[in-house]
Amino acid sequence: MHTQEEKRLEENKATTKDWLKWGSYLSERQWGTVREDYSANGNAWEYFPHEHARSRAYRWGEDGIAGLSDNFGNICFGLALWNGKDAILKERLFGLTGPQGNHGEDVKELYYYLENTPTHSYMKHLYKYPQNEFPYATLVQKNKERNRNEAEYELLDTGIFDKNAYFDVFTEYAKADDEDILIKITVCNRASTPASLHLLPNLFIRNIWSYKDKVQKPIIKKEVKDEQTYVSITHHYVGNYNLYFEVADKLLFTENETNMEVIYNQPNNHPYKKDLFHTAVTSNDYSLATKRSEGTKFAPLYHLQLKGKEQRVIKLRLTRNSEKTPFDSSFEATFTAREKECIEFYKTITDCKEEESNIQRQAFAGLLWSKNYYNYEVETWLNGDSKLSLPPIERQHGRNSEWKTLRNHDILSMPDAWEYPWYAAWDSAFHCTSFALIDPEFAKEQLLLFTKEWYMAPNGQIPAYEWNFSDVNPPVQAWAALNIYKIEQKKTGRGDIKFLKRIFNKLALNFTWWVNRLDSHQHNVFQGGFLGLDNIGVFDRSHGIPGNGILEQVDGTSWMALYCLNMLEISLEIAMDDDSYEDMATKYFGHFVFIAETLNTRCLGDVCTWDAQEDFFYDQLVLPTGQFIPIKVRSIAGMLSLAAVLCIKKETLARLPKFKESVLWFKKYRMENLKFPVIQNYTEDNDFLLSLVPKDRMKKLMETLLDEKEFLSPYGIRSLSKIHETPYNIVINGVNYSINYEPAESTTAMFGGNSNWRGPIWFPMNYLFIQAIREYYSYTGDNTTFEYPSGSGKHLSLKEISDALSKRLINIFEKDKQGNRPVNALHQKTYQDAHFQDYILFYEYFHGDNGRGIGASHQTGWTALVTNLISEIK
Known part of the structure; x- marks a missing residue:
C-alpha cells in the first residue's frame, strides 16, 4: 500500500x-x-x-x-x-x-x-x-x-x-x-x-x-x-x-x-x-x-x-x-494530515525504535532542507553584466576562469546551507546514497547532473566546488550510482538499468580523465592532491610537494581501484540485460588487476609502498633523483585500500560467459607473469573475490582498524591513528614536517577552513569501510572472524563487526541513561532542557574520543548516512 x-x-x-x-x-x-x-x-x-x-x-x-x-x-x-x-x-x-x-x-x-x-x-x-x-x-x-x-x-x-x-x-x-x-x-x-x-x-x-x-x-x-x-x-x-x-x-x-x-x-x-x-x-x-x-x-x-x-x-x-x-x-486539517502523512512515510523506510526514528527523521529533514537553488554561470560571471561596470581584468585569468562551459541553474544538495552553500562533487555522491532511501528519482537525477555537458568539462573532469572547480575530489560517483541502483532495486523490486547506462557512459569519460591526468609515470599509482581529506598529510598534498617531487598516494591509488571495481560491477549489471557491456567489464577487470599489482609490489630498492615491518601502506615521495621517501603516517589514506573489494557471485559469472572466459584466460595465462597474486583461491563455479588488498594484508589492516589504541573509537573509525599522539616528524631537504593526532578541531590552517582529518570521525569514510567489510563477508561468510576490538579475545564475524561499527556511529546521536547525547558533549546541561532535549544537530565530523559534534553544525549532507546505517542493521 x-x-x-x-x-x-x-x-x-x-x-x-x-x-x-x-x-x-x-x-x-x-x-x-x-x-x-x-x-x-x-x-x-x-x-x-x-x-x-x-x-x-x-x-x-x-x-x-x-x-x-x-x-x-x-x-x-x-x-x-x-x-x-x-x-x-x-x-x-x-x-x-x-x-x-x-x-x-x-x-x-x-x-x-x-x-x-x-x-x-x-x-x-x-x-x-x-x-x-x-x-x-x-x-x-x-x-x-x-x-x-x-x-x-x-x-x-x-x-x-x-x-x-x-x-x-x-x-x-x-x-x-x-x-x-x-x-x-x-x-x-x-x-x-x-x-x-x-x-x-x-x-x-x-x-x-x-x-x-x-x-x-x-x-x-x-x-x-x-x-x-x-x-x-x-x-x-x-x-x-x-x-x-x-x-x-x-x-x-x-x-x-x-x-x-x-x-x-x-x-x-x-x-x-x-x-x-x-x-x-x-x-x-x-x-x-x-x-x-x-x-x-x-x-x-x-x-x-x-x-x-x-x-x-x-x-x-x-x-x-x-x-x-x-x-x-x-x-x-491540512497541516494535521500532512504531518501524519510525513510520519507514515518515514515508517516505510525502516521499522526501528522511537529514538532511532527521531534521529532518522531529523537527518532526512536536514538533507531535504539543504536542497537549495544554485545559480552560477561562469562565463557570464567572468565577463560581467551589461548594466553594471565590468569586473577587473584579473578575473579573466583567476579563479575558475577555465570553466567557461559551466552553467549551474538547478536544485542541488548542499553540504551545509550556511557554511557550504555550494555543491561539492564528492559530498553530493554520499548525499545521493541517503536520498535513494526516500526519493530515488531525485538521487539519480542529482548524480547525473554532474555528467551533463554544462557541468562536466569537455575533457571529462567533474567540477569539484566553487572555490576551485579544478580541485580534485575523490571519484565516488560510480560508487554512489551502484548504491542508488541497489537501494531502489531493494525498495521497488526492479533496478533502473537505463540509469546505469546513462551514468556509466559519461563516467567512462571521467575515468579516462583520471587515468591521463593523475598517473604521471604511467605506473598505475596515482597522485591526485588532497583528495578531499584536507590536512591529513604532513604537507599540503595539492601544492608545493617538497623537493619538487611527486607524491604517490595510497588513497589516490585506492580511489582509482575502487572506481575500477565500481565500473566493473556496473558493466556486469548492465551486461545481464545487454551483453555488449561484457567487453567493458573485461576492460575494468584488467585495469584493476594492474593497479592492485602495482600498489602491492611498488618498490625502489628496499623502500616499498607496503611496509612489511609495520604492516601498513604508506605514501611515497618520489624525488626528481628517483629516490623514494616513505611518509609513514598511519591514516585512513593508507586504510582506504580495504575499501576496494568486490565479490562477483557465481550466478553472475554463469550468466556472462564471455566475461567468465576472460577471467579464466587471465588466470591461466597471465597470472604466472604477475609478481602479485591478484586472484586468490578462485576455482571455476565458485564466487570470485577481487580485492585490492591480499588476504594476509587484509587481516593485518583489519587488526589495526579494529584496534582501540589506533583507529577504533567508541564512536567509529578515526581518520588518523591514535599512536600519533606522539607526533610523527620527517625532515625533507632540511625542512621538518610533522603531524599529530588531533581528535577535535584542526590546529593547522593548511586548507584555511574548519575541516580536520587528523583524528576525528567522518561518516562517509566510515560508511565506505562498513560496506567493504560487508562485501568481504558476502564472500567468506561466517568462516572469517576477527577480534573485536583487537586484543579483546572476543571474536565476531565480519557481518557482526559491520553492525557493531554502525552502532558506534549511531550512538553519537542517541541518548544515554542520563539523557545525554555524545554529539552535545560541550553543552549537555542545555540539552537536558525540555525545549532542547529532542533536537539534534548533524555535524560535519565528530570528536575521535568523545563523539561530540565538530565543524559545520548542519552538514546533514553526508552525515545523513546515519539513516542508511539505521536502515541496514538487522
Missing part, C-alpha cells in the same frame, strides 16, 4: 502534478560566496560581507531564514525578526567568515530542521531567537581571541539563553496542492516574563532586472477583495500568485535593490531599497515603508506582545488560487 507521500512522488514523476516546483530551496547564505565575488583578488569573504547583505541586492541567488522558493529561486519567502534590542533586523543567519573564525567559517545561530518530505508537502523548522541583544560583537571578538588549539566560542557559550530568555519560532509549511502552500509561524515565549517580538514574514523577488537588459520587472501589489486584504505577485517566469495573511499591524513595501548610498556612497535613484524594512523597524519610523502599496519586497508586520510562556500563531497562504476564506477549518 503506497503512502500519500509516495503517491505524490509518483504524480511528480508522471508530471501530472509539479510537487517539486516549490520547496525549501532558499539558501541560508548568499553573501561571502565566490559567485557574488567581483573583486580583483578573489577575496569573497571581504568583497560581500554580512554587513552588506541587508543593503545590497544579490546577483546569483537569495538567502533567508526557514525559507521557501520556487525551483528557480525567483519568488522567495523567509522570516525576519526583531526583539526590540538588536541593532539590526534579523533577516538572515549570522556567522563568522573564514578569516574571522579560529577554525574557519562558522554559523553562530541555533536552529533545527525538524521535518521535511521529499515533495516538501510538509516541512518544519525551528529557530531559537534570543530576547536580549544578540551578541554579534562578542561572538566576533571572543573567536578572534581564541587560537586554533581552542574550541570555538558558540552562541550557547554566551549565556544568551539563560533563564529561557528566548523565543522558539517554528515555521511550518503544508501543501494543500502542488501550488497551494499553507504557512504557519508559531512563536513561543519560553521565558516566564512578558516579551515582545516584531515578526515580518518576508516575501521578495530575486533581482534580475538590475543586471540584465530587457527583463520584465515583477511586482508584488496590495489587493483588497471581498473585505480580504492580500498581495498579488505577477512574475513573467514563474506565474501569478497570491499571498494571503492574517490581519497585520502594518503592511510594508519596498524594492529588492541595492542601497547605493550605504554600499557605494553614491546617490540613490529612489529611497525604496532592500534595507528599508531594517531601517523602519529598528528606528520605529514606518512612514516610508507604508507609503507604497507595491514593490518587489513585502512583509506584513506583526508586533507580538507575549505573556510569559505564551505562544501565538500567524497564518499565511501562498497560492495560485483566489481564496475567499484562506484560513478556514481546512487550513488546520
